Amino acid sequence: MAVTWRAALVSLLLFGTFIGVWHLATRGGGPVASMDPEYAKLVGATASQGKSAMPGPADVGLKIWQHLKDPFYDRGSNDKGLGIQLAYSIARVMIGYLIAVAVAIPVGFLIGMSPLMSRALDPFIQVLKPISPLAWMPLALYTIKDSSLSSIFVIFICSLWPMLINTAFGVAAVRKEWLNVARTLEVGTFRRAFTIILPAAAPTILTGMRISIGIAWLVIVAAEMLVGGTGIGYFVWNEWNNLSITNVITAILVIGVVGMVLDQVLARATKLVTFPE
Amino acid sequence: MTDKFISIESVSKRFPAAGGGSTTVFEDLWLSMARGEFVCIIGHSGCGKTTVLNILAGLEAPSDGAVIVDNQAIEGPSLDRAVIFQSHALLPWLTVMGNVAYAVASKWRFMNRGDLNRQAQKFIDLVGLTGAEHKRPAELSGGMKQRVGIARTLSIEPKIMLMDEPFSALDALTRGTLQDEVRRICLETGQTAFMITHDVDEAIYLADRVVLMTNGPNAVLAEIVENPLPKERQRNDVHRHPLYYGVRNHIIDFLVSRSKNFADEMAGTNYDRRHVPVVRPGTPQVSATRPASLDSTDGGQARSPMQVVADFPTSSRPSLAQHRA
DSSP: OHHHHHHHHHHHHHHHHHHHHHHHHTSOOOOOOOOOHHHHHHHOHHHHHOOOSSOOHHHHHHHHHHHHHSTTOBOSTTOBOHHHHHHHHHHHHHHHHHHHHHHHHHHHHHHHHOHHHHHHHHHHHHHHTTSOGGGGHHHHHHHHOOHHHHHHHHHHHHHHHHHHHHHHHHHHTSOHHHHHHHHHTTOOHHHHIIIIIHHHHHHHHHHHHHHHHHHHHHHHHHHHHHHOSSSHHHHHHHHHHTTOHHHHHHHHHHHHHHHHHHHHHHHHHHHHHOOOO | OOOOSEEEEEEEEEEEOTTSSEEEEEEEEEEEEOTTOEEEEEOOTTSSHHHHHHHHHTSSOOSEEEEEETTEEOOSOOTTEEEEOTTOOOOTTSOHHHHHHHHHHHHSTTOOHHHHHHHHHHHHHHTTOTTOTTOOGGGSOHHHHHHHHHHHHHHTOOSEEEEESTTTTSOHHHHHHHHHHHHHHHHHHTOEEEEEOSOHHHHHHHOSEEEEEOOSSSBOEEEEEEOOSOSSOOTTTGGGSTTHHHHHHHHHHIIIIIHHHHHHHHTTSOOBTTBOOEEOTTOSOOOSSOGGGGGOTTTTTTSOTTOOOOSSOGGGSOOHHHHHO
16 A cells, blocks of 8 residues: 555656656747747747747647547548547457457467367468568558558457467467366367366466557557548648647547557456466 | 276386387286275376376376276266366366356256256265355365365266375375265265375275385386275274284385385296285285185284285395395
8 A cells, every 4th residue: 555655656756757847848948039920920939939849748738628628529531539530540449359359269269279270370370470460551452442441451460460379379278187177077179168268268368369459559550640531540640740749749648548448458357357276 | 806897907008208119107007996995006106106097087098908997998088987186176267166066067968057056065065165165266275175176076976086196285184184074975975986195094094905006117016905904994093903004014115115126026926917916914815816815804903913915925025225236
C-alpha cells in the first residue's frame, strides 16, 4: 500500500516535471518586432510574435478538451471528430483480429496436437511470420480492390502469427500427466481438446492474443496512413498535412490510451483463465 | 495358480539408446496377481518400476510380451485400471468436485447431473474432504490434493488401482493417515492394487506380496516376498509383530546390497524369470515354483523372525565385499 502511494507520487512528480519542462521549452521569446499586421498574418505567429513552433501543454490541453466536448462531429470527409476516427480504427482492428482468432486458434490446435502438421507447416510459418504486415498492402489493394478491406486484411495477417505460435506452443506443452489423466479415463479426442487441452493452454493462448492485439493496434495506424480516408492513422497524417501539430500530439496521446485499454482487457482475461497449481 | 486376475507375461521394454542400438530396461518379465490382492513393488530409482506400472495402465506399450487382465490382453488405457499419480495430477482449473465429477462423467457419459454429483460427493466424503468441494487444488495442502486424487480414482469404481509412489511427496503424518485410508478402502471394496513405493514400512503395512526388483538396466524381478503378517493389522502396532523385522530386514538387505549383485547371485542357480522365487521371511519352507505350499497355515509365528529362507542357501550368497575384491 505504502509503495503504491509512493509510486503514484513519483509518477505525478515526473508528469509535473515533464509538463513544466515542455511549457518552458515552448514558451517562445516574446514579440520580435513591430510589423505591418497584414505581413504578420502572412508569416504567422512564430515569426511575428516569437511564439514557439511547437505547441505547449496548454495548447494541447485545450485541443483535447475541444475533442472531448465534441468527439463525433462530421463535417465532410476530411473533418471528422476524433471519436468517429477512433471508431473506424477500432472496428477495423476488431474485424481483422477476430478473423485471425478464428483462424489461428484452430490451426494452432492442429499444429500443437499433431507433430506431423507441426513439421509440415513450420517452413511456411517461418517464412511468413517475419514479413512486415505493410508489405502485404500493395498485394491486398491489388487483389481486394478496397482500401478499407485491405487494411483489415493487414490487421488479420499481423495478428495471426503470435496467436498461432502461442496456441501451438501452449497446446504442445500441456502437462503430460493431465493428458495421462484423460487417457486413463478414456476421454475422446474432442472432449480432451475442450476439457483438458483448451483450459490448460488458455493462459498461453491469451498471452498470444494479447501480443497480437498490441501489434494490430500498432499496425492499424500505419495502414490507415497508407490507405487514407478514415481512421486515427489517417487523422494523424491529415493533421500533419494541415501542419496542426497540436492535433498530431492529441492523436498520439489518444492512440496510446486506446492501446493501453486493449492490452489491459486481455491482461484481465488472461488472469481469469490462469489457475495456480 | 487358478486366479490369475492380472498376468504380466514375458514383457520387455527397450528404448533406443543415444548412440544407436537400444537400452533394455527389463525383459522377459513375468508376474501375476490375484483378484483383491495388494502388491507393492520395491526397487531403486531407474529400475523400471514406473514403466511396469505404465504398461499395466496401458499408458506405455511393451516392446514385447503382453499383459492380460481378466482374461483379456490389454490394449491401451482403460477405466477399469485407474491410476493414482505421484504428483496427484489434478486439473487446477476445476474444483475438488469438478475434478472428481470429471472422472465420473468420463465413465458414465450419459449420467444426469444430479447422479453425477452424488457419485462424486460419495467419494469426496469417503476420503474425508467433505466441505472442501468447491476449493480449487491450489487452495489445498499436499495431503488433501492426494486425497482428491484418490477420490477421483475410486469414484470410477475401477477393478484395479495402480499407484505410483502416491504418498512419497507427503509428510509422515499425512502419509500414515492416507495409508490407513487406502488400506481400508481396498479391503472394503476388494480392490486389486499395485503400488510402487520406496518406503519399506509402507510396503509391509499395505502389501500382501512385495515384489523386489533389481537395479536397471536389464532389471529382473528378484524375489516375491510373501507378507507373513496377519491380514488384520493395525498401523500403530504392526511393527511389534514378531515377524515384522524379519521381513523388513530382508527387504532392506535386498535394497542395500543384493539389488546390485543379483545377476552374480543367480549365476549357477535355477533362477527362472517365469517363476520368480517366492520367499516368506520367518517361515522355514519356501518354494520357488509352487507357491501353493505357502498355504500351510502354521503362520510361522513361533519361529525366529530373522530366519530368512529361500530356495537358495543364504550362506552361499556372495557378499558385496567379496565381489568387489
